[in-house]
Amino acid sequence: NQSTTSEKNDDGSKKLVIGATMLSMQNEFIVNVYDEIEKKAGADGVDLITVDAERSALKQVEQVESFIAQKVDAIIMNPCEVEASSPAVAKALAANIPIINVNSETSAKPSAFVGSDDVESGRIAMKFIADKLKGKGNVVMIHGYMGQAAQIKREQGAREVLKQYPGLKLLAHQTGEWDRAKAMSLTENWIQSYGSQINAVFAHNDEMGLGAAKALLDAGMKDKVIVVSIDGIPDALQGVKKGTLDATIFQNAEQQGSKAIETAIKAAKGEAYEKQTLIPFQLVTKDNLASFLKP
Amino acid sequence: MNTSFTQVTQSTKTRFGRLGQYGLLIAFVGICLILSLTTPRFFTVQNLMIIVTQVSINALLAFGVTFIIITGGIDLSIGSMVAVTGVAAASFAHPDTYPVVVPVLIGLLAGLFFGAFNGFVITRSHVPPFIVTLGTMTIGRGLALILSKGRPVSNLSDSFNFIGGGKILGVPTLILILVVAFIGCSILLKKTVIGRYMYAVGGNEQAARASGIPIGRVKMIVYTLGGLLAALAGILLTSRITTGQPNAGQGFELDAIAAAIIGGTSTSGGTGTMTGTLLGALLIGVISNGLDLLNVTSYYQEVVMGAIIIGAVVLDSMNRTNKN
């Protein structure tokens, strides 16, 4: 039963239609954000049309065009790219449809933004490493897919901190393409070439962090090397618990999702809404793990 | 003497042969019909325009790939070429720098060079095109990242952004360019000497050589054409998303090859038409659009998409074998 804009709610009010385009439904974190959006949408009787941009900005722009053609009441966009997803924002605004960016930004200013600053996550991660190593040591960095917004920003944050600590040396950095197996192989190779010189690993996401940790574990080096990564997916929380990961930077998917849909509904109804909701990243270590682990 | 032993007018045979083409058309029309009935938003001028716009970039790439596959080759590097040429063009498309022809020419030149390089290696060495273009696919991706330092190239001039994002008399430029490219490629393939040579080279390379056809030159031309069309796609994509993305175009090669093969181009070379390829690209586009409109969950979308494509081509080929 496909809804149309003319469908009515039980109470007779017009049923809202909201379109959501997500960066990638193959990414656990994004799926978590989306689940929250869907849950809330269902609860509020909103018709949600969801599409997966599969990490392609072009596809995302096209999807938003399609939303506009379908005359949705509001759009939630989880942008693939800072610049390349911007035309979508411009097009939605030109069609007078409110568009809410969730999780990451575009250079074009949307109606509202809900999310966190990826640069900040890079900073927190590298700061943690710097503190642990007392400002002195060798770090390797595993990038996400090169050229993608999250990779660029997380690297940027990490490098800012590295600059502040001249004692920290970036030994090597390569891409692990967000992939656990690739990061694992990469780390294995690094262990061959740098061995015990490596003091810390910073991975742009948890998947890769866990891959690096596995390689270090297999080489019997885990207790000598610090591994930090970003997202706070359940596996990573378990990793922190077991000590395979030293820290993960928790990004609150639930809050991002629920705030995004709340804002979108308000905007669709023409009510007042927050133009910007920043949900801070949180450092998760063994010490504060308990509050993040779901029962 | 009764020489007309083939009494039954055989022109029916050729007519039937061509009718084979229609199997796909029937599948295509069928899918459109089903979509029109299930969702009122499908059959609107606006949505149909959106579909064609969305299809256009894949179709341009698929045209290039059709030439190449007809000669018995393959090109996996087109996706990377989209990125390289897009980034190259974008670097010269900032506002108040160069007139808009400069980035366009630079993009096209980059594609020309890249395609010619593919052609050169393939004709000079005996390395299969699959490997050569897999290599240049990797090289191209690296070059796009190096050129852009791994960052999107943005802040492009309005006139550049108009090329792939504008409208002329209400019709998106992409559709206009698609139509022109389709006509151009069809004519090249069907009406010119070089087009005929492509079929000959793919149909039987040895015999083509013995018939005095310059095999090497034909191959150079098709790979260069592939590069040029990829560059065109790259420029249009960049203009449409107003950024040169170093990681753009990933997986485009498979979509383009799929469009060509769905459209009846044989992977073993020697057969294929631009109309078929266009139809193949439209089929993929319509299914993808329809699944979005029907709000099929993304995971199930993939399953349905795969199944429909296989189904459509099975239908098409059943049609063909029945007729023969």
Place this chain on the structure above:
Amino acid sequence: MNTSFTQVTQSTKTRFGRLGQYGLLIAFVGICLILSLTTPRFFTVQNLMIIVTQVSINALLAFGVTFIIITGGIDLSIGSMVAVTGVAAASFAHPDTYPVVVPVLIGLLAGLFFGAFNGFVITRSHVPPFIVTLGTMTIGRGLALILSKGRPVSNLSDSFNFIGGGKILGVPTLILILVVAFIGCSILLKKTVIGRYMYAVGGNEQAARASGIPIGRVKMIVYTLGGLLAALAGILLTSRITTGQPNAGQGFELDAIAAAIIGGTSTSGGTGTMTGTLLGALLIGVISNGLDLLNVTSYYQEVVMGAIIIGAVVLDSMNRTNKN
């Protein structure tokens, strides 16, 4: 009457044909030598073991693809099969649930079914394998996501994680499995009737049919084998990274096909060896490891990787043509 008119002794010719194989070996040894000289860490037992471990999953997939390409087919769905089978196996591999054979069997069964489905559609319809397996590639990805609800399936038992991550007498299990699979596949291809039929079907399908060879059955077998080997790879990958990832294996198909073709399997069918394929996979692995060891920047890694692969195969084929 003197009837022995065939004057050229031809056995020398075949001997040269086999010598062609060594071109790739020379390229491979050359690259290893250069790496040994530039980085002392390359030629250590430990590093070589790591290379083989890293190569093993691609090699297993490439073995399957070699069978398929020899019959003149192609399989693009193996990467998706890695994901489906990995997720399926992982779902039954949580600690204290089933004994470790259960997830392994379930994974293999999933691969068997998937591969057989490919084979069935390809033999029953006249649809090119490229399209069929492109379709099942999409379907498979969707299934993996549906099965896992888009999330990695983790928390696997230690015994399951041992399969692809453990060591026996200091040798990683992956290496042992690779060796066994290599021997098995080589024997199947070279020493059995069904292996001979694969060459015949790919070499000239018409002739094979006229010789009474059951073409359909041969194709069913190779695609099923492809599925089984993909399942093995999927299980091993899942076990090595201790999670079933629904997005695992993307692009694996291209790597595997590349290994096979670099190793001398012709895309037009009828030729190829497991040794060549293994060498092809090792070549890719060594380059990738070497570039990491030399700490080449990622962007340049791609360029160098592409260039070396093309270079190695050019060298190989120059060698072959010289010999002929």
Place this chain on the structure above:
Amino acid sequence: MIPQPYMLEVTDLTKTFSGVVALDAVQLRVRPGEVHALMGENGAGKSTFMKLLIGLLTPDSGEILFEGISLKAANVHEVLKKGISMIHQEMLNVPELTVAQNIFLGRETTGGLFRWLDDSVRNKQAAALLAHLGVSIPPDARMKHLSVAEMQMVEIAKAISNDVKVLIMDEPTSALADAEVTILFGIIRELTQKGVAVIYISHKMDEIFTIADTITVLRDGQYIGTYPATELTENSLIKLMVGRELDRLFPESTTQPGVEVLSVQHLSRKGAFSDINFAVHAGEVLGLAGLMGAGRTEVARAIYGLDSIQSGEIHLKGQPITIKSPQDAIRQGIGYVSEDRKQLGLIPALSVKYNITLGNLSTYADGGFIRSQRESTAAVDVMAGLRIKAAGPDQPVVYLSGGNQQKVVIGKVLQANPAVVILDEPTRGIDIGAKSEIYKLIHELKASGIAIILISSELPELLGLSDRIVVLAKGKQTALLSKKEATQETIMRYAMQP
């Protein structure tokens, strides 16, 4: 002789291809131990008929009884197992496999504990078989390295290696010279003595009357009749086949050779031929004779630029020329009709029209754009001139019968207006009617002042058409004979010189 019961009985077999009737209710009755010739023009439906018998094609209607049991639903595998095997006209082999592997394809031997393939046994058997056929082809050589004639011998070996009851031979000798044909006939007689029935298809009349006991004639897919060979003469048979009387096979030529067009001096190619010298004049037919593998084709390929030469010169109209590719050759006015039309002659998926115009396409184009009207007219003219039987100019050439395919290749070469034409086995697989047409054509070409180099393994043809004959043996030129000197005996003597 007491008539034995029929081994194979075919009644009212009909086959249509997309509505076109290829075979219309044909009959065939074959007795054990007889050689039953199946005769008909190119495209009469002979190969189609045999493919129906062997199970490669499925009939629309009709009945096939083998030893009283219906074969209608049987597939190739079952038919082969029952003891019917076939030598295919189009030489179906797997190029990458060895000779022995091809011969025993589908019947591999396994041995040892694990029942692994054992090629050594088969290699020995293959060597014995080939020796029996009088050829010394190494059983472990790859099929792709063999010449056409050698491949043909392997096909024969393959067919007789099976324990056969019915052996179908579809133009087994089209690629063979007289010497091998003699051996083949010996083997056929051996087989028939053992009770094997042989269905024999050939366009060589003398062979038919040498070997056949019974003759069945097809015309345009229709069954004409079955006759004991002794009741027919060559002329009456031809009349049954083509439905009319034929003219003289070799018309008298009055054309006098003109100026020298092409000459080669000391032409050599390593491993193929050395020190070849001859000249051919306008309006002259120069024959190239030799045994199989003598290097005639290699000389032709080298002149045409398909192979490179190590030393020697080629002169065209007195001027030295270098030819690096067929493109150069065509530009210089040299045309080549290859003996291997499948590999080098045709683009199977393209239409008759497109194949014909391929070698000279730019003539029908302005600025790169093909003028389809001009092209069609030219193609239709060629088709009419050569009497090419096809559904029309747009029919894919792959569906033409073998003989008509050959005419398409000739048509392609001729419409490029060459000054010299090299015809390599131009009548291979061509029916008697078409053959006489091609001979007529050669005369017409002569008369129009074209120089012709004719390579043929059929000595009567060579003698009947050539003005002079060059004989090659093992890559060396052993004689250049004038028309008066040339007889079968002298040619054979020079051809077998060491």
